[in-house]
Amino acid sequence: MTEAGPALDFTHEPGARSWVASAGANSDFPLQNLPFGVVAGIAGEPHGVVRIGDEVLDLRGLAESGLLTDAAQAAAEAAAHGTLNALFALGAGPRVALRGALHSLLVEGAESRRSVATFLTPLSDVDVLLPARIGDYTDFYVGIHHARNVGALFRPQDPLLPNYKWVPIGYHGRASSVRVSGTPVTRPHGQLKSGDAPAPVLAPTRRLDFELELGVWIGPGNRLGAPVTLDDAESHVAGYCLLNDWSARDVQAWEYQPLGPFLAKSFGTTVSPWVITPEALAPYRIPVDRPAGDPTPLPYLDSPWNRSSGGLDIDLQALITTAQMRRNGDPPHMISRSSSRHMYWSVAQMLTHHTSNGCDLQPGDLLGTGTLSGPDAGSEGSLMELSHGGDEPITLPNGETRTFLEDGDEVMLTARACRGGAATIGFGECVAVVQPAFTDP
The missing domain is CATH 2.30.30.230 (Fumarylacetoacetase, N-terminal domain)
Incomplete structure (x- = not known):
């Protein structure tokens, strides 16, 4: 190190x-x-x-x-x-x-x-x-193309909020519902309200979605009240995994104002089981891609090392198999291909900002990057983006269509790091099948 x-x-x-x-x-x-x-x-x-x-x-x-x-x-x-x-x-x-x-x-x-x-x-x-006992889980929002795509659905003229390029946005998730790859995810209930309805109803989500993310496992913690500096942040990272922060988009649309995600996210998060160490990813470090003209980060979020080597070059994929596809023996169908190159804020910046107010992290805490969409068609890291808010269904090879996930759908995330002069390494799979909503016996 x-x-x-x-x-x-x-x-x-x-x-x-x-x-x-x-x-x-x-x-x-x-x-x-x-x-x-x-x-x-x-x-x-x-x-x-x-x-x-x-x-x-x-x-x-x-x-x-x-x-x-x-x-x-x-x-x-x-x-x-x-x-x-x-x-x-x-x-x-x-x-x-x-x-x-x-x-x-x-x-x-x-x-x-x-x-x-x-x-x-x-x-x-x-x-x-599951590789660790998770004390706390925080999900960030560092995929700028995802933020822009989702923002454009609600604010076409100004999709990014004014704070996005100044501060790594995040929210505190629910550690108790994080599960290892292979554990089914149950369709959640939530309050749903259509635009013309006089009142919401409690019902299973109709807009269940996946999110293509990286997870970050925290190593040594920091003392309460003692922020971690940017150039020390990497020493607090124990490793990486794939992370799918499942989302109920219709529940989220009704509940998120003014405090942000709650029951639309807390019902389940899936992580891949293998902790890919920072050392294994050393050959795949890249500069943090900050477009010309964007504001320079505040000093606590900026350093020469972070600018030159704070990023990661990892190819990401999301694949789906429906229940019908599995019955027919069809292979998984790739619906998204993206990259960690599209992180607007680095992992070090995420961790540094998280502790900048003195918040203490502990070994085994988990951070999510947020959805890592790319700039091109087919690189969107969620169905919310791929279907343009549910208005444009995607067609699968067997003729089935999807705007959001249906019961029996299986989502698989994969990742590989590949660069000239280095061996290619992978993350394995992060996979779960959607189970029907719970009903009382």
Whole structure:
């Protein structure tokens, strides 16, 4: 870790290969990735693992093996529990040490291959769990094209509110309803009011939507009253995931004024299970794209490092399969392709602003970027945008149409980081099926 962000080292060598056969160049999880997660199904209680190809490496067993020393040993011991909160709290140093040790144990020609192989289990033999105990969840709004697209539906002449280019907008979400990929999401009830109705009604949402986002796991926290500076912000990031902050657009339209999202968001958020570390993403840092003529951020949100390297270059996709598509054996259909390049505010700026009033973050807290739409048709990160507010249905390959999600629809988010001179790594999947609204027995 440099003063402001992770540094490149031998673990990023693009030509290096693992002796784990499934961790080849086409895998989301080659030797250069090594994300953390938590699983059940290996002997004993749930505990931390590292994903390599289609296998998981048991960190509890590795910590007891004598193959690790010093900071790497401390990190493995911290990850040997049912959540990764203790590992997150250690910060970058032990995490980087463990990454280096894991690389040496898993690279082709490793002397300890036979011993390490005893700690590998096929992914298909375990249950993948939420990686951390989430104390608080905050969702931001840093995708400027999403903000502009949604704003244009209500304010065509002036879609962006005056504060957008000055302050990273966010709201405090509901941590209790965050679930790991694969957990169904139930269609929520809420107050709905049509324009000509004299009163609202309580009913299942008719405008259920997905949101294509990145999630940010918080590592070491900050003391209450002590803001985090911009160039120190990256040291408080433990890793990244995919995040789908499901939204009931009709509920939101009625309830959000004047205080913003509430029940339209709190019914469910889905995250991918693998914590992609800042170190794994070091080769994919890019400048923060601030268009000419936009205001310079206030000094606490600006630094040379953030301008040159605060951004991330990650390709994002959203795919859908309907119940009919699955019955027919049809593959998922991509309905959106975007990129983290379109974040107007960086992760460091999000975190710095979050703590600028003295708010304390804690290990395992979760941040969402907000919907990361792109500027072109087909890069919109929500159905609200893709269907232009429900006025223009999208047609799927089998002839079905959608303005918003129907019961039985499955939404899958994926992400890959790919740049010349670096190995391609992925995030895996963030997926959930929409279940019918709850009814009393």
